[in-house]
Amino acid sequence: MQNNKLNLENVILTNILMILFFALMAFLIIGSLKLPREARGFDEDCVELDTDWYMIKEDGSREKIVPPLWFDYPRNVPFLVEGTLPEIKDSRQMLYLRSSQQDMEVYIDGELRESYSTKDTRPFGKASLSANVFVDLSEEDSGKTILVKTLCPNEYSGTFNQVRIGTYTGIYSFMLKRYGFPFVTALFLLVLGLINVIVGLILQFRYKFAFSLKYAAWVAIFSSVQGIVESKLRQFYFPNMSVVGAVSYCVIGFVPIVMLMYVDAVQKYRYRKMFRISIIIALINVVVNMVLQLLNIQDLFESMTRSYVIFGLALVVVVTAYIMDLKNGYFKEIVIPYIGVSLTFLMGALEVVSQLIHLLDVTDFFLNIGAISLLLFALIDSLMQVADMDKEKQKAVLASKTKSEFLANMSHEIRTPINAIMGMDEMILRESSEEDVRGYATDIKRASENLLDIVNDILDFSKVESGKMDLVLEDYSLSELLCDINNIIKVRAEKKNLDFSINADESCSLKFYGDESRLRQVLLNLLNNAVKYTDTGKVVLNVGFDKSEIGLGDDEVIMSFSVKDTGIGIKEEDQKRLFTNFERFDMNRNRNIEGSGLGLAISDRIVKLMKGRITVSSVYGKGSEFTVFVPQKTVGSEKLGNIKDRLEKDEHEITEYKETFKAPGFKLLVVDDVAMNANVIKGLLKKTEIEVHTALSGIDCIEMCKKEKYDLILMDHFMPNMDGIQVFEELKKKNLIDCPVIALTANAISGMKEMYLEKGFNGYLSKPVKPAELEEMVSTFLSGKTDQK
């Protein structure tokens, strides 16, 4: 409500502001048009000199001419034009002439009054650069003859521009009015170009994508510099005309180069060869022009013809690429930037037309307008690309989220039936004495364990992908970790007749602070691989540590776990891709070995999360060594000591199941909507003689708790209608329980255990339930009351 009100206020305020603004602008325009001038503005006193001009030929004869004119006249021969001055009423009057690449001398009644030449000051070149020439006048000059003598080494030798007369302010006003706007446009374009170079770089850095914008910005910068140095006002800003002229002719050579680079980028380098070749030709042209000028062989001005040819070539390339793109169906992609490109060429054509009309009065104004439109459309194109990328990114994030959620759900859905399979299978193994049946059940056990590993990998993978994998840091004992690993791997190695041993540095600390379960996962993965991919020989785990690395805290060490095998090895070319998702190698040899190709990718990510690294060295056919380096915090000063004895003592044979305790008379309630899973728990606890009741829904559970007093409740989390947490809360609210409640779930996402404990559950068991874990958990909560064996 508050927000709506605010929005409404904003709309009203904006509208009032807009109305006021437009009213003010209308007042400004109408007032300026209708009301009389109150202060002096531009001085209008600047007119064409009204006289008959005569060209004096070499033989002394005179021929009437009308400026501006440009005709064929021998080079390096003085060109003389004579006229008569009108009555000069004011001593503030002056003449304004233009030299086009000519040395110029102006005589009034035979007296030299003004001269312009760069002959003694230019660093190189044969001609003086075009410039404005001003001649001061006085009343005495009224009616006198004026003689303009020009000398030029190139085709400008036959040009004579209009001559203007006026007061100082009149002439400057005229120049400002006529050339000021193109000059300001060029300056504006320069600023715009520089800003867009920066914007292009920021976008490139932010989106890791090479936008074509920066090339358009360079087109703008080069055009603007051209506009500035070609301006008729240049002599007011730059003292040395020759320098300005050299820059101008070079810059014009760069324009087609950056233009081609821009269009090449717009077309995503589809026609790279064509563009590259023309860019190189254009670049060679610029360099050649510069060298010829520096060696005084050819003036930059004279090389302009070649530069025009290059412009033509650029135009042909751009049009060809455009037609090819139209044919290949890329129209949509290039339409926006090409509007800018077309406008630039259109403006280029207008520039040529305007130069033809205002002969000898070039401003580059249209070129600059063209560059502005090029830049504008390039900017629009880049912003549209950015918007597309953002959209794609959002889509990708959403897709990845959906994928992760799907994988997590699938993993949950798959774990639930595996729980039943493994549980029931365990019961067959416990209860059957028939050799064949036990054999089948053992195979089921192996296969379901494999299936579970794959499901776990996929879940981990989805967690890593979505950045949801967090480390759970706790104190742990290295010797216990090694004993667990030994117990698991030893059995697997022995089944393949492989030797397995663990060597550990005795001076290593015993206790550490870190994520033991993730470390165990990585080591088990490497060791399982070593066993999987080794047929004869041995697998060794070497444990060491290094304290010397720089940047480590006092209580930090770099632990190294190296897993070495004498297996099939990995080809050199495959080693680089080892840690890539879903990659498996040497499939001819490994076809029968189960695996998803995810284990190493996950291990690598986990180790990176721990700020460590995994290295591989392998000789194909001889064996491999994977080494994990991880920084770990040590806890206390106790040392690991001799691990061999510990491992031996801890090794226990997989013996037939024997219950660890009996608890007759105790009542346990299993709440699970899947009857088979409830029965699994019942079956697994059968030998403990606990009386196990089952409830197939939350409502059932509440009803049963009203009637019966239980010693322990195992509560499934995900159930229809009321989930485990809601049931638990309801039981507490209604005061129906005073026994421990353990959460049971197939949701194996990290952080779950903490979540359940926080909700008030006394423990947490993940599905598929491991029989030993279940018994241990139950016995812990019933201890004191149980008849321990």
Ligand code: ADP
């Ligand atoms: P998988 O589930 O296929 O074992 P991993 O990511 O753990 O997936 O391993 C990827 C691939 O790397 C394996 O398919 C195998 O080709 C190769 N590989 C991993 N460890 C070893 C090893 N110790 N010896 C030989 N090849 C190995």
